[in-house]
Amino acid sequence: MTKFRFLTAGESHGMGLTVILEGIPSNLSLSEEYIRIDMSRRQKGYGSGGRMKIEKDSANIKSGVRHGKTLGSPISLWIENKDWENWTTAMAIEPVNEKDDIKRQTKIVPGHADFPGTLKYNHKDVRNVLERASARETAARVAVGSICKKFLSEIGIDIKSRVISIGWEKTSVANVDQINWEHVENSIVRSTNTREEQLFTNVIDQAKKERTTIGGVFQVIGFGIPLGLGDYIQWDNKLDGKIAQSMMSINAVKGVEIGNGFNNTEKYGNLVQDVIEPNSQDERKFSHKTNHAGGLEGGMSNGNNIIVNVAVKPIATMTKPLPSVDIISGDIVEAAYNRSDICQVARACPIGEAMLAITLSEVVLEKFGGDSIQEIKRNYKAYISSFKEYGK
């Protein structure tokens, strides 16, 4: 069995993004159209900047799939940057003439990779850093995530997301079973209902008027999760830790909460544990009365929905730029301004879904490992049937 792993390559205004994904088993149905649907979800959202009007992302499958089914060999993808035609000189692979406009940038944007990245890599052009540090790379992750979602759906796992706050406005729908997913999918801010949509868009409008940006919190939920993914034995096998790392790796994410993690700190212990009771209808033979833990206990999935809340900071690039410095001259200047989003929280949702799908695929493959979908499903069923040994 090939180890599950993936790599992305590519610059924001380069030719495009390349992906190599290994470890997806054979015989999974896959098409470019299926991946495209998820990629387009990353491009929608109230408060998006100009780039999204240019890019209409799709991923070309270059290998690893034959006649609509995965082969078990590495899957490679190519995502073209539609904006490349305007950047052929600035981002040329070959050396260019000194007089050419290479869109050199020497002004730092505070809150970006610009400052540490430029000094660390000994560059004299901040563009050498920002081109890769940009969230454009997450288009590749969404493509990988959509393949992972397809894989997970084979054992009944489904991943969804919504926005739960923008700025100071918060959702009033706490129970994930009460979410109208059709509304979320059609909402420009991925809100749960029209009232929230109005509140969220008002905040974004206000930020735009004040020539600044605004962040928020989105929620990713994994449904149909089998008990026992991840492990309690070693620190780096704990699933909550893996999820936190994968969410934190998303650009602009600054906080990750599993279940009611932060709220639970304000309550007594007897109010926040999820009491377990016998339940002959549940495949586990037991069930929890509540899900404050967000589906994870001791670094393992406990069979409940996995619920992750992800805090996204306001974007650093603003139409009214902050004071900053020129890295070469040392002068005090205004921070650079490139076409930018006002609020990217809704657009970050499909990226969060992708990261959860990628993380869950890794642990599902560890637990039910096999080379073909058929083998994995057999292993999965045999494992679930072992729960019959417990309870009544």
Ligand SMILES: Cc1cc2nc3c(=O)[nH]c(=O)nc-3n(C[C@H](O)[C@H](O)[C@H](O)COP(=O)(O)O)c2cc1C
């Ligand atoms: C979907 C998405 C879109 C983003 N768009 C922008 C943008 O238009 N302008 C910008 O300055 N930052 C944008 N960011 C955030 C930056 O990529 C991020 O703040 C930067 O790379 C620094 O990383 P850090 O905030 O994780 O420390 C976006 C992030 C995401 C997830």
